[in-house]
Every structure is written in structure tokens, then in C-alpha cells.
Amino acid sequence: MLLQVENIHKRYGTAEVLKGVSLNVVAGQSKVIMGPSGTGKSTLLRCINHLTPPDQGRVLVEGVEITSANLNKMREKLAFVFQDFNLFTHLRAVDNVAVGPRKIRGMNKVAARDLAMRELERVGMVERAEAYPAELSGGQQQRVSIARALAMEPKVILFDEPTSALDPELTGEVVAVMKQLASDGMTMLVVSHEIGFARQAADEIIFMDGGHILEQGPPEQLFASPQHERTRQFLSRIGEGGAGA
Amino acid sequence: MSEFLEFGAEHLPYILEGLPITLGLWALAMAIGALFGLLLAWARLYGNKLIYGAATAYVEIFRGTPMLVQMLFIYLGLPEIGIVFDPFTAAVIAIGLNTSAYQAEYFRGAIRSIPRGQLQAARAMGMSQFQGLRWIILPQALRRVIPQWSNEAILELKYTSIAYAIGVSELTARAEKIGYETFMFFEVFMLLALIYIVLTGTVAQILQFLEKRTAIPGL
Amino acid sequence: MIVEILITQMPYLLHGVWVALQLLVCLLALGFVLGLSLAILEVYGHWTLRWFGVLFERIFRGIPAIVLLLLFYYGVADFVDISAFTAAVLALGLRSAAYQSQIFRGSILSISQGQMLAARAMGMSKPMAIREIILPQALRLSIGPWTNEFSSEMKATSLAYVIGVVELTRQARYIISSTQGNILAVFAVVAALYFIFNWLGNWGLYRLERKLAVPGFEQGGQG
Ligand SMILES: Nc1ncnc2c1ncn2[C@@H]1O[C@H](COP(=O)(O)OP(=O)(O)OP(=O)(O)O)[C@@H](O)[C@H]1O
Ligand SMILES: [Mg+2]
Numbered sequence: 001m002l003l004q005v006e007n008i009h010k011r012y013g014t015a016e017v018l019k020g021v022s023l024n025v026v027a028g029q030s031k032v033i034m035g036p037s038g039t040g041k042s043t044l045l046r047c048i049n050h051l052t053p054p055d056q057g058r059v060l061v062e063g064v065e066i067t068s069a070n071l072n073k074m075r076e077k078l079a080f081v082f083q084d085f086n087l088f089t090h091l092r093a094v095d096n097v098a099v100g101p102r103k104i105r106g107m108n109k110v111a112a113r114d115l116a117m118r119e120l121e122r123v124g125m126v127e128r129a130e131a132y133p134a135e136l137s138g139g140q141q142q143r144v145s146i147a148r149a150l151a152m153e154p155k156v157i158l159f160d161e162p163t164s165a166l167d168p169e170l171t172g173e174v175v176a177v178m179k180q181l182a183s184d185g186m187t188m189l190v191v192s193h194e195i196g197f198a199r200q201a202a203d204e205i206i207f208m209d210g211g212h213i214l215e216q217g218p219p220e221q222l223f224a225s226p227q228h229e230r231t232r233q234f235l236s237r238i239g240e241g242g243a244g245a
Numbered sequence: 246m247s248e249f250l251e252f253g254a255e256h257l258p259y260i261l262e263g264l265p266i267t268l269g270l271w272a273l274a275m276a277i278g279a280l281f282g283l284l285l286a287w288a289r290l291y292g293n294k295l296i297y298g299a300a301t302a303y304v305e306i307f308r309g310t311p312m313l314v315q316m317l318f319i320y321l322g323l324p325e326i327g328i329v330f331d332p333f334t335a336a337v338i339a340i341g342l343n344t345s346a347y348q349a350e351y352f353r354g355a356i357r358s359i360p361r362g363q364l365q366a367a368r369a370m371g372m373s374q375f376q377g378l379r380w381i382i383l384p385q386a387l388r389r390v391i392p393q394w395s396n397e398a399i400l401e402l403k404y405t406s407i408a409y410a411i412g413v414s415e416l417t418a419r420a421e422k423i424g425y426e427t428f429m430f431f432e433v434f435m436l437l438a439l440i441y442i443v444l445t446g447t448v449a450q451i452l453q454f455l456e457k458r459t460a461i462p463g464l
Numbered sequence: 465m466i467v468e469i470l471i472t473q474m475p476y477l478l479h480g481v482w483v484a485l486q487l488l489v490c491l492l493a494l495g496f497v498l499g500l501s502l503a504i505l506e507v508y509g510h511w512t513l514r515w516f517g518v519l520f521e522r523i524f525r526g527i528p529a530i531v532l533l534l535l536f537y538y539g540v541a542d543f544v545d546i547s548a549f550t551a552a553v554l555a556l557g558l559r560s561a562a563y564q565s566q567i568f569r570g571s572i573l574s575i576s577q578g579q580m581l582a583a584r585a586m587g588m589s590k591p592m593a594i595r596e597i598i599l600p601q602a603l604r605l606s607i608g609p610w611t612n613e614f615s616s617e618m619k620a621t622s623l624a625y626v627i628g629v630v631e632l633t634r635q636a637r638y639i640i641s642s643t644q645g646n647i648l649a650v651f652a653v654v655a656a657l658y659f660i661f662n663w664l665g666n667w668g669l670y671r672l673e674r675k676l677a678v679p680g681f682e683q684g685g686q687g
Contacts, residue, residue, distance in 0.1 A: 051585055074586035082585075086578035089680045090601045100586045103596055145582075152586060204471030308615075309659040311622035314633055321640070322648040351535035403528035410530075410626055417530060438535060442526035460590060 001063075002027040002187055003156050008047050008057035010040070018054070019211040020039045025156060030188040032198045032219075035208035039193040042083075044208070045158045048189070049078040061155055076104060079149030083161040085141040087133040094120060094129040097151045103194045105152070119147040123177045127162055139170030143177055150181075157181070169228040191239050195227075199223070207231045246463045256423045260437065267413040267444075270336055270405040270415060275398055282348030289353055291378075300349070306391045307346035313407050316438030317337045336408035344401050355390035356382060387428065388464055395452040399445055406441075416440060473639045473650075478637030481657055484621045487552055487631060492617055494557030499564025504594060507572050517565060522560035529623050532559055533589070537627040552624035558588055567613060571605040572598060604681055607673040611666055618662050629664045632657060 003025040016063055017040045025031055032037035033041050048051040048059050049239040050066055059066045066074045097116035101107040107115065122125045123143040133141055141142050142162055149157050162178070163171040177196050182188060193199070199219050206216040209230050215222065226232045288300035307315065316339035320330060330338065359382050367377035409417040422435040424430045506517040515621050524532070537551035552596040575598060583593035636654045 049585060051581060072587045072589050075585060080582075080585035082578060082582060084578060086576075086582035088582070088597055088601075089575075090597075090604065090678050095573060100588075100597065103592060104587050132679040134678075148586075302505065306655075306659065310655040311619040311633070311658055313625065314636075314655050314658065317633070317636075318648070318651040318655065322651050325645070325648050398590045406528040406530040415641045417528070417534070420531075421534065424534075424538060428501045429542075431535070431540070431542045434531060434535035437531050438527045442529055443527055445526045445551070446522075447680075 001025075002029075002061065003048075003189070004058075004063075004129065005044075005048055005058040006058045006060070007173055008044065008054045008059075010043055010047055011053065012052050017211055018047065020057070021208075021213055022057075023206060023213065023216075025187055025189055027155075027170045027187055028185045030182040030186075030201050031204045031206055032202040032237075033189070033191045033206045033208055034193060034198070034234070035214075039208050040211045042160050045080070045160050045189070045191060048158060049075050049080055051080070054089050064114050072104075076100075076152050077155040079154035079157045081142070081145055081149050081157060084165050085133070085138070085145045087141050087145055087148070089133055090147045092132055093125060093136065093147075096133070096144055097147045100148065100152045115151055116147070117152045120144070122150060122180075123147045124173070126215065131233070137170060138166045139173045140167065142174045144183075146174075148179055155212050156187045156189060159188065159192065161191050161193075162195055163192065208236070209234075246327045249432055249435070252427075252429060253436050255385060256427075256433065257436065259423060259432075260416060260440065261421045263414060263416040264444075266333070266413065267402075267405050270333070270340065270408055271398075274340035274344060274405070274434065275401060277337065278348045278397075278401070279394075281341065281345035283352055285345060285349035286356060287353035290356060302319060302368050304346045304349055308350075312343045312404060313410060315334050315343055316407060316411055324433050332408070332411045332413045333342060335399040335403070335411060336413050337451030340401060340408070343404075344397060347397055348394065351390050351393040352386065355386040355393075385464060388459055388461060391452075391456050391459065395449070395456060398452060399449055401425065401443065402445055402448055466646050469639075469643050469646055470649060470653055473643070476635050476639060476652065477632065477657060480630065480632035480654075483549075483629065484618075484631040484661070485550065487556070487621045487624060487629065488618055488658065490553040491557040491560055491621075492614065494553060495560025495564045495613075495617070496557070498561035500568050502561060502565035503568035503572060508590065508594065515586060520564060521562040524559045529556060529559060529561075529620050530626055532556070533623060533627050548624070548627045548629045551627060552621075552629050556617065556620055556624070560613065563613055563616075564610070567606050568602060568610045570609070571602040571637055575601050601681075604673075604676050604678065607669060609677070611669040611673075612667050615662055616667060618665060619658065622658070 001024050005021065005023045005078060008018050008021045009016070013164055021040075023031070033044070035041055047054040047057075050059070050071055059216055061074055061077050064070070064074070065084065087093075088099065091099060094116045096147040097119050098109075098112040100117050104108065116223060117126060117129060121130050123146050125143050125147060128136060128140060128144075135142070136144065146157075146162075159178070163174050167172065171194065175194055178188070178190070178197055179201045189195070190202070200221050204216055205219050205222045207214045207222065207226070207228075207230075214228050222231070223235065226235060285300045285304060288296045289304070292300060316336060319339050323330070341358060363385065364374075364377045365382055367381040368374070398438035405415060406417040408415055408437065409421070412418065416437060420433050424433045427433065502517045502520065505513040527535075531557035532569070533552060535548065537548055540546050540551060542555075558586035579601065580593055580596050583597040584590070588596065621631055622633040624631055628634065630638075632654055636650050639650055
């Protein structure tokens with residue numbers, strides 16, 4: 001098991017946002033988390049790499065538990081792709097990708113740059129390597145941020161709604177990159193309502209509601225015959241299958 | 246500590262006799278600065294080439310050189326050509342002319358920040374250009390400039406201490422005099438520092454209060 | 465006659481400029497190191513540090529530069545031997561730290577939270593994220609307001625005159641005493657020297673800002 005998430009609890013004030021969430025991801029798998037807004041999907045992803053420390057529960061990568069002592073080492077294995085990209089404003093695209101290998105993994109300048117160019121190639125952004133984030137479209141920024149994640153050579157990439165800040169005509173280029181990664185065997189845990197990606201690239205869909213995992217299963221099964229009424233309602237709202245559609 | 250309090254109690258009254266002079270310097274200089282600053286702002290915004298050039302040179306020169314040099318120039322230099330001021334007057338003029346250059350820039354910025362439509366609406370009502378500026382633009386600009394103006398006022402309040410260098414008997418000069426009489430320089434200048442902290446803190450509070458009182462929603 | 469005096473005295477005036485420059489560099493350096501540290505501690509540190517920073521700023525911004533100079537020279541001399549130059553660096557430098565920390569804190573706080581989040585998510589430690597990601601951005605944003613601080617401290621060096629640092633203004637007084645007159649001419653030249661000094665500094669900082677400019681930082685671009 002590459003990633004084990006065990007019984008995560010998180011509360012903000014009196015509101016319990018995560019009420020004991022557990023899930024596992026095997027190497028090479030892609031899992032997609034769906035669910036209504038405010039249900040705790042982002043909180044779960046942030047708890048997994050401890051950007052938000054969980055109140056209770058454990059996260060293990062390759063059998064090693066994340067603790068405050070090994071936090072930064074473990075985060076190198078868990079890359080994170082943000083909804084709003086968060087590219088480093090003062091760095092060119094290529095330096096955004098190279099900064100991690102260089103400063104965190106201690107690579108020399110030339111090797112880090114070579115690696116960065118290879119990762120930019122993978123996301124189709126080599127031509128804009130010298131551009132600053134402010135000079136790129138949203139879709140391009142998100143592809144660079146995926147390259148930045150890849151350059152850390154992580155075990156798992158966590159995506160938090162990577163396309164929801166994009167204009168509809170720009171989501172395609174990002175989804176295409178993600179599909180390619182999935183078929184290359186990258187291990188991914190993706191919060192997204194992109195049906196195309198879920199259908200074609202996900203090994204499993206996880207449906208969350210109210211701080212719980214309500215149900216999970218392969219996309220064909222979950223989309224065709226959801227077990228719970230909440231799942232059905234949600235799927236019909238986002239325009240996908242289910243008896244309620 | 247108790248020694249310091251004793252020292253303070255003994256010499257505070259003498260030092261505080263300089264307070265009216267400090268405040269007088271400050272108030273007169275700020276008033277001159279405001280009037281002259283407005284004039285300069287007007288010259289830089291609406292003046293012809295010559296007026297604009299002169300006002301710009303004035304602002305650049307006064308902002309580009311130290312106030313102390315300006316004060317020495319006025320107090321020590323001008324008598325060479327027959328213009329003699331007593332120290333207090335020289336200090337008021339120097340601080341006033343200096344702050345007018347800064348205030349001019351704040352006024353100019355504030356006037357420029359008022360949307361063009363305001364003046365156009367005034368003209369459309371039949372106001373002259375001058376009336377529009379006087380009754381519509383200026384009142385809005387003055388309210389907008391209050392935060393920066395308050396900041397400038399506090400800075401100038403501290404700068405009045407420079408007048409000590411030409412022998413005005415304000416707070417700092419009086420404190421120094423006590424210093425030479427008692428040779429307790431540390432105590433006396435600590436006391437002076439405390440006086441200024443209280444003074445600038447109080448003035449800042451008052452200005453903030455006035456700022457709130459004159460606030461207009463949406464401006 | 466006046467011209468002749470000015471020419472023969474020019475080396476003294478230029479030496480005064482040199483002393484003023486040294487004073488300015490030292491006080492700005494002290495203000496920079498201390499101001500930046502204060503800003504970082506205030507933003508990322510424990511609340512006690514924030515409290516200390518606010519107190520430090522209140523105190524050093526509430527006291528006139530002249531009073532600080534007198535306090536650090538005559539006051540401190542009651543306890544330890546201190547040269548007028550050192551006293552001036554300390555007095556003006558600590559005051560500058562109070563102003564600079566405000567500049568840096570403003571810039572740090574204006575950087576989007578996502579930058580820190582993304583850096584931490586990659587596995588950067590907090591100090592590394594501050595050094596590699598936050599500061600390069602914050603310092604760029606600070607150049608504009610820092611230029612004003614430069615200008616204001618450049619003029620403040622003249623105040624060291626009151627404790628006897630032989631900088632430009634004090635040199636002018638010496639020349640006036642030794643040549644018995646020419647006051648207007650000497651002060652006019654001194655004013656011109658300050659003006660040029662200030663102008664060169666502003667020009668250099670503007671060039672620096674241009675050189676380091678990055679798309680997406682336009683809001684800080686004009687200063
Ligand atoms: N820092 C915070 N402080 C307080 N409450 C928070 C915080 N972050 C999230 N919450 C609350 O936790 C709940 C879950 O938020 P979360 O962002 O995880 O939902 P989500 O499933 O990602 O929703 P969306 O689809 O809108 O992104 C929400 O009710 C939110 O208001
Ligand atoms: Mg979310």
C-alpha cells in the first residue's frame with residue numbers, strides 16, 4: 001500500500017468537518033474524490049500532507065507515518081496541486097519547476113534545470129519555460145504547477161480541484177495532462193468533478209458527504225448504480241448517469 | 246527608578262515651559278504649509294508652463310535637501326542680504342516652507358484621485374471651473390488627504406525639535422539646558438523622549454478622532 | 465572671490481559628503497538587518513515578539529531624531545565612551561529599523577498566502593520558504609517605499625551635526641567660521657550637494673527596481 005489514510009478527524013471550532021475518513025491508494029492507482037461543496041474534500045487533502053494538521057488519525061506513505069519530525073521529508077513524497085496554482089510569482093516557469101529539486105533535493109543548478117525542462121516537456125510547456133506566471137494563461141499555469149509537482153519525483157500527487165478555477169475552454173489541456181500522467185502509472189488522488197477524467201482515468205471514485213466517505217467503487221459501477229440517494233442526487237446535478245438523471 | 250521620578254518631578258515644569266513654543270512652532274508651520282501647499286498643488290495641476298515649472302522646482306528642492314540646512318540658510322544666511330529673523334520666526338518659516346512642499350504633493354495626489362466626472366457634473370450645473378474646484382473637488386480632496394496629512398503633521402511635530410539648533414527655546418533646548426546644569430544627560434533626555442512619545446501619541450489620537458468625525462461614506 | 469573660496473573649500477565639503485555617506489550606509493544597514501528581522505518575527509513569530517516589535521516601533525517612531533541623537537550621545541556617554549559617529553549610527557539606525565520594519569511587514573503581508581502554502585506543500589521548511597519564496601517577493605515590493613526611507617534618512621544624516629559628527633552640514637559651519645562669511649553661498653552649495661546625493665540615490669534605486677522587476681509585481685512597480 002503506497003498511501004494509507006486512517007481515521008482522519010478534523011474540526012474547526014464546533015464544526016466537525018472530517019468525521020473519521022480512511023482510504024488507501026495502491027501504487028499506480030488514480031482515485032477521484034467527489035462530493036458536494038463544503039463536504040470536507042479540500043480539508044481531507046490538506047490533512048493528508050498535514051498542511052492542516054488532523055486532530056486525530058494517521059497518514060502513512062510506504063508504511064511510514066507522517067509526524068512533525070519527518071514532515072518536510074514526507075511532503076516531498078506527496079506533491080500537491082492547488083486549485084489556484086500558486087506558482088511562485090517571482091520565478092520563471094522553469095525556475096518554478098527547478099526550485100524544489102535545487103533547494104530541497106540539493107541538485108546542482110544544471111541538473112535541476114535539465115530535470116525542469118524534461119518535466120515541462122511532459123506537460124507541453126517547454127516553449128514557455130522562460131515566461132513568468134503572470135504571463136501565462138490559467139491552463140498554462142496549472143500545467144507548470146503539475147510539472148513543479150512532478151519534479152519532486154513524488155510517490156503520490158494530490159490534486160485539489162485543479163480545473164475549477166479555469167475557464168471551460170482551458171480545462172481540456174489540464175485534463176489531458178492528468179490523463180497522460182495516470183496512464184504513465186503515476187499514483188494520484190484527485191478531488192475533481194471532471195467526469196471525463198473520472199470515467200477514463202480513475203480506478204476508483206470516492207464519494208464524500210458530510211465529512212464521511214459515503215461510498216466508493218470503480219467509475220462504471222458508481223456512475224451506473226450508486227447505492228445512496230445522496231450520491232444519485234449529486235451525480236444527476238453534475239449531469240452524470242445514475243437512475244435519478 | 247524613584248530617583249528618575251524625583252528628577253522628573255523636579256525638572257519637568259521647566260522643560261514643559263517649552264511646550265507652548267513647540268506647539269506654536271508646529272501650528273504656525275502646519276498652517277503656512279497647508280496654505281502654501283494648496284497653492285503649490287494648484288500651480289502644479291492647473292498652472293501654465295512657467296508656474297508649473299516654478300512650483301515643481303520649489304517642491305523638488307525643498308524635498309531634496311535637509312530641513313536643518315534650510316533653517317540655517319534662512320537664519321544665518323539671509324541676514325547677509327539684510328533679511329533678519331529672530332530664531333522663532335526663522336524656524337516657523339523653515340518648517341512651514343519645508344512641509345508645504347510635502348503637503349503640496351499630498352494635495353495634488355488627492356485632487357487627482359477625484360474622478361473627472363465630479364468636475365464635469367459641476368460644470369454641467371453651470372459652475373465655473375474655479376467654482377467647481379472650490380466647491381466640489383476641494384472638499385472631497387481635503388477629506389481624502391486627511392490620513393496623509395495627519396502623518397505629515399506628526400512628522401513635523403517631531404521636526405520642530407530641529408529649531409533647537411538655532412536656539413529656539415522649545416522642549417529640546419530646555420532639556421539640554423537642564424542637562425548641562427545637572428550633568429544628568431541620560432535622565433534628562435529620557436524624560437524628553439517620554440514627553441515626545443506622549444505628545445505625538447496624544448496628537449495622533451486626536452487626529453484619528455477628527456478623521457473619524459469627518460469621514461463620509463464612500464469617500 | 466566667493467567662487468575662489470568655494471573651490472579651495474570644496475575638498476572639505478566633499479569630505480563632509482563622504483562622512484555623511486558612511487553614516488547613511490551604516491544606519492541604513494543597521495536599519496535593514498534589524499527592520500527585516502523584526503518584520504519576519506512579527507509576521508511569523510510568537511505573539512510576544514509581535515508585541516515587542518510594536519512597542520519598538522512605537523518608541524522609535526515617537527521620538528524626534530534629534531532627541532535620539534542627544535540621548536545616544538550625551539545620555540549613553542554617561543555610562544560608556546561612545547563616539548559621535550557611533551551614537552549617530554545607533555540613534556538613526558534603530559529609528560530607521562522601526563520605519564523599515566513597517567515597510568517590510570507590509571510587503572510580506574501583501575504576498576498571497578498561497579505562496580507559503582505551496583512552498584510548505586513541496587516540503588520546504590518554514591525558514592527555507594521565507595528565504596526562497598517570500599523574501600525575494602517581499603523585497604522587490606519594498607524597493608519603492610524603501611526609496612522614500614533612503615531619502616528621508618539621507619536628509620536625517622544632517623542632524624548628526626548637533627552632536628558634532630563632522631558631516632556635510634558641520635563642514636559648512638566650519639568653512640563659514642574660518643572664512644568669516646559667504647554663508648548664503650556655502651549653504652547653497654551644501655544644499656546642492658545634498659540634492660545631487662539624494663537624486664543619485666533615488667535614480668540608482670529606481671534602476672534597481674526596474675532591473676529586478678518581474679511581471680505580476682506591477683502594483684509595487686511605481687514606488
Ligand atoms: N480554515 C478554516 N476555518 C474554519 N472552517 C473551515 C476552514 N477551512 C474549511 N472550513 C470549513 O470546513 C468545511 C469543509 O471545507 P472544505 O474546503 O474542505 O470543503 P470542500 O469539500 O473542499 O468544498 P468545495 O467543493 O467547495 O471546495 C466547510 O464548511 C468550510 O467552511
Ligand atoms: Mg475544496
